[in-house]
Amino acid sequence: MNVLKCQNVCKSYKNFSMENVSFELPMGYVMGFIGENGAGKSTMIKMMLDLVRPSSGKIEVFEKDSIKNSKEIKEEIGVILDTVGFPSMFNTKDINNMMKRAYKNWNESTYWDYIKQFQLPEKKKYKEFSMGMKKKLAIAAALSHNPKLLILDEVTAGLDPIVRDEILDIFREFVSDGQHSIFISSHIISDLEKICDYVTFLHKGKLIFSMEKESLFDTYCMIRCAEEDVEAIPKSAICGIHKSGYGAEVLVKRKDVPFGFDSEPANIEEIMLFLTKHNIGEKI
Amino acid sequence: MKWLLWRDFTLFKKRGLGGAALYIAMILIYAVITVSFYGVTNSNGESLHDMQTGALTCFGGVNLSTISLVIISFQFDEKDKVKDTLLSMPVSINNYVLEKYIFFYTLLLPLFILGFVSSALGIYSVESISFYTIGIALIPLLYIPISFILDSEKAYLIIIFLSLAIGYLFTQYIYNLIISNALIWIILFSAVTICLAFLSYKASVKYCTKK
Incomplete structure (x- = not known):
């Protein structure tokens, strides 16, 4: 089963166009999504999440149309975008309260376990968090509703090597049962090389390749x-x-x-x- | 969508003087101003609370301050860059946009209630309050799509300008023309507002993810 399937996806903006991008991610694997700034990586991720509509082509997540089944799909994916955006006035408790109302499968104990593991303060406001703390909180939130797929955009950017390694361990653990998958975009190619099974390379809106890392x-x-x-x-x-x-x-x-x-x-x-x-x- | 409403009201409460506390204070000030003018006359014995004064106050004065507090919530969201994160959670674009309208109108509810109470007490005429209600109802219908097309800051400035301009034109030139057939005009304006609500929602959905 493919958890992600993009077929001839095109998107045109005034100064940018994405042309016929196609690739597939089978269940249980990690796909690294690489490309220079402005290659269209974030646009592609936003299209997967129905935050941006493709000009043509089709995107399927869990073999369901990403537009028609958007809400249903989002219940089963954990997302961390490059601009992690929780309300600045919220603390970890408020975010738990919001997430448990948003997700049917929200697991409070999993969330609090991650908060403890990451040593995040419970009362401090989100705006007072460091970059690393914000990313860790986003990871805790993304993993606590039992998602089957993680879609991650620049999740390790701006983090020190120790924290990055800690996060990569969590991702390895996440996919270890073969039932979970990760689609991860990053400029830190060394991180991707450590955890990816597949690599998809986008350059100026065009797909250069999408293949298994070993191939x-x-x-x-x-x-x-x-x-x-x-x-x-x-x-x-x-x-x-x-x-x-x-x-x-x-x-x-x-x-x-x-x-x-x-x-x-x-x-x-x-x-x-x-x-x-x-x-x-x-x-x- | 309920979780989005919970989020917005929780944030509104948490913002203290920038949110709920100032909002309540503004509502109270509005109530005090409205009531304190009741029965006051000028040296010629004319009421200071005629319909034109009432309409002018409604369109150009205290309400804008109250509305600006509601708009602060939208600006905070923009500053926090939460939109993409929220939309990546289980909510459709339609419901995300609809929640914005519900939140805005819920916070405007006290203004509507105060208007009706003022009318019931005879402070303002039914006609004045009807036009006032339509005027207030128009603000979210204009503000929300503009905030998606441009940004909340620009939308705020546009709404202030539009409100003052419409309020001024209405009280100076239009009000006297239509007051003789007020009922027809109220029905007409209500119909236009309903059509505008539909168009506003459609435009907001369209432009919500365009930027």
Whole structure:
């Protein structure tokens, strides 16, 4: 079963357009959603949540139409947006009172367990929370109504590595039973690399790829060599190249690595950079 | 939708002087002003509480202060950037928008009640109060869609300007023309208000997620 299915989704704004974006997330897996600022990641997330309507195409969540079944779907998903927005005058108790009225499956004891685990103050107002505390509170709220899918937009941004690691552990635990899934967008690619099973890459509103992380690593690799050696690599094999005073870094398709060159595994960040910033042609 | 109403009223209460306390104070001031003028006449023996004065007070004066307090709630929400978070929770866009109208009208209810009481006591004529009620009812219908299309700050300024302009034009030029056939005009204005309510709601739903 696919928990998320986007089919030919298009969205046009005055200075931005998203074209025919399609991908699927099977149940029990984590999908990382990457792309530069303005690539359309937040727009895509908002379309999944029916906060923005697509110009054309279809989005299904739990195999239900995201527009027609919006309210029903939202009962079963936990959402953390990049602009976490709880009322500034509310404290953790008020937020619990609001959430228990909003969600049918709200579990107060789960919520308070997270509040204790994250050491969040009960009486302090939300506006007095630090960035890390706000994110932790959002995570507690997103996880306390037994959601089947988490949709997370820049959830680890602005957090220190220790807190980020703590949060990633919670997400790993969340998907461990194979019945829960996560769709996570982040600029911190190293975080995504740790927890993702699938990677979807959006660039200027276009889908570059959506595939399993392992397939991605099987598809691309890096060659680091002297600048003059680059000539020996067939142009058709080069996906992206970056030359500096220290030599050249070349992203190539693994199957096309020429004889005599040592290849190294490429990480997601390198693949993303070389397919966009250092891209030389069509070989995506 | 009930949880949204709970949220709005809880926040209104929590804002203290910026919310509920000031709101109650304004209602009391309005009541005191209205009642204290009752029976007061000028040197020519004319009542200071004629219909024009009443209508002018209603449209251009104390009510705007009260309404501005209601609008503060909308501005706080915008400042807190809560809209997307709330809409990502189990509520449809239609219900989210509808709740805004219900919340606004609930807080305007004391103004309507005071109007009716004033009328019942003979402080204002039934005609004056009818026009006043329609005028007050129009404010959320204009404010809410404008706040979605622009933002709450600009919508507030537009509403203040519109209210003062309409109030002035109404009392200076229109009131005397229509008062002889007041009932017809009241029915006509009510019908227009109902149509406007429908259009206002539709526009709010359309523009709620456009920005």
